[in-house]
Amino acid sequence: MSSPIWPALLPGRLRSAAVLVGTATHVLPGTLPSLPQAKASVAALAAALTGPLGLLDPSAVHCRIDPQIPGDVLRLLPVPGGDELDLCLFYFTGHGVRGEDQRLCLALPGSVDDEKSAERTSLPVAAVFQAMRQVRAVHKVAIIDCCFAGRALDASEAADIHLLTAVGRTRKALSPEGQEHTGFTGALLRLLAEGVPEGPEYLDLTTVYRRLAVTLPGTRLPAPLQRAFGASGDLALARNPAHGTACTRQGLLARARFAEQVKVLGLARRPGRAVLAARLFEGIVTDAARELGPIHRETLLYRHVHAAATGESGDPGRACALLERTVADWETVASAGDTGLDAARASYAYWRSHTS
Numbered sequence: 001m002s003s004p005i006w007p008a009l010l011p012g013r014l015r016s017a018a019v020l021v022g023t024a025t026h027v028l029p030g031t032l033p034s035l036p037q038a039k040a041s042v043a044a045l046a047a048a049l050t051g052p053l054g055l056l057d058p059s060a061v062h063c064r065i066d067p068q069i070p071g072d073v074l075r076l077l078p079v080p081g082g083d084e085l086d087l088c089l090f091y092f093t094g095h096g097v098r099g100e101d102q103r104l105c106l107a108l109p110g111s112v113d114d115e116k117s118a119e120r121t122s123l124p125v126a127a128v129f130q131a132m133r134q135v136r137a138v139h140k141v142a143i144i145d146c147c148f149a150g151r152a153l154d155a156s157e158a159a160d161i162h163l164l165t166a167v168g169r170t171r172k173a174l175s176p177e178g179q180e181h182t183g184f185t186g187a188l189l190r191l192l193a194e195g196v197p198e199g200p201e202y203l204d205l206t207t208v209y210r211r212l213a214v215t216l217p218g219t220r221l222p223a224p225l226q227r228a229f230g231a232s233g234d235l236a237l238a239r240n241p242a243h244g245t246a247c248t249r250q251g252l253l254a255r256a257r258f259a260e261q262v263k264v265l266g267l268a269r270r271p272g273r274a275v276l277a278a279r280l281f282e283g284i285v286t287d288a289a290r291e292l293g294p295i296h297r298e299t300l301l302y303r304h305v306h307a308a309a310t311g312e313s314g315d316p317g318r319a320c321a322l323l324e325r326t327v328a329d330w331e332t333v334a335s336a337g338d339t340g341l342d343a344a345r346a347s348y349a350y351w352r353s354h355t356s
Helices: 037-050 070-074 125-133 149-154 183-194 205-218 249-268 271-292 297-312 316-331 339-353
Strands: 016-022 061-065 085-093 096-098 104-106 137-145 162-165 202-204 225-227 236-239
Touching: 016 037, 037 061, 037 085, 037 183, 037 236, 070 125, 085 125, 096 149, 104 125, 104 149, 125 137, 125 149, 137 149, 137 183, 149 162, 149 225, 162 205, 183 205, 202 205, 205 225, 205 236, 205 249, 249 271, 249 297, 271 297, 297 316, 297 339, 316 339
Parallel strands: 016 061, 016 085, 085 137, 137 162
Antiparallel strands: 096 104, 162 225, 202 236
16 A cells, blocks of 8 residues: 655645845955856746745745845844744845854854954844744745855754755855856755656655755755755645656656665665666556556666666566566567667576576
8 A cells, every 4th residue: 555645735825935046246356156047047046936836925025136244144034033934934045154163154244264253244043033033934945056055954943943955064055157046056946847757746845955955965065955944845836737647657767766866875775776777667567567558668767777777776587587578578579680689688698697
């Protein structure tokens, strides 16, 4: 029996508030390079949260580019003691600098990147969290896209705030040259736009994190971090545009691409992920066989990659058995010179040589 789907928590459109901040320009006496992707990232995320798939009302989202002083940001947050909200969301993209005791600070245009000056010339992330704690909201979420963003988890003021950070405590966030958005926010925007074929109707924060934890390293970007508070992981940001497409040909292909990223990540860093990848491919094969037929060429291709992933997860005997059946079925429908069949035969020979 399949497990029940845990329902997403949907914030009320008019009972939510979001503050999106980006520092794109840096001026003297600041010592940081400009980051034009920050401005575009704020605008694009605001559009995603308030557009046809978003769950927030445009009137509830406040954006600020290049705030000059901390007050320019803090005054955008809901007033303390006001009406209770479903959601208070804060997002920052720009440079992150470290102050005394390595405390994270969010860079402003004039920020000086040295330990003694950072807190005086920047916006300490602890000040944001302290202001958020004064807001009456069921859920408080902070998404931090900057270098060393994981240090936000060390702030005691963030104890009851859901945190999603672009990188860990010691890593630098990357903004690939020629890209419109920062690396992390670009991946988040793609996820919100493309969705998850096998995912729930709404993209909750747990689904978002799990997906980004695979897709970001898959594009050679740092892995994000997340810390939930209570049921905050069930909180949704937007509708899932790919919901209900898991068994379509497009959905199957998207699932296979993701499973391949999981496999590569597992082989390189976390062996347990290789086992997960094999299970993901097994589900794809089951759905493809039901929707397309067990000997449809696309199904046979998925059967091949499932078998290979099974071998790479540490079970060469089962991989060999799966490939033997795949090759036998493929031979009944293959045309002359079918390269897919040739590849499956080669895989069968390879894994057969690895069985005792």
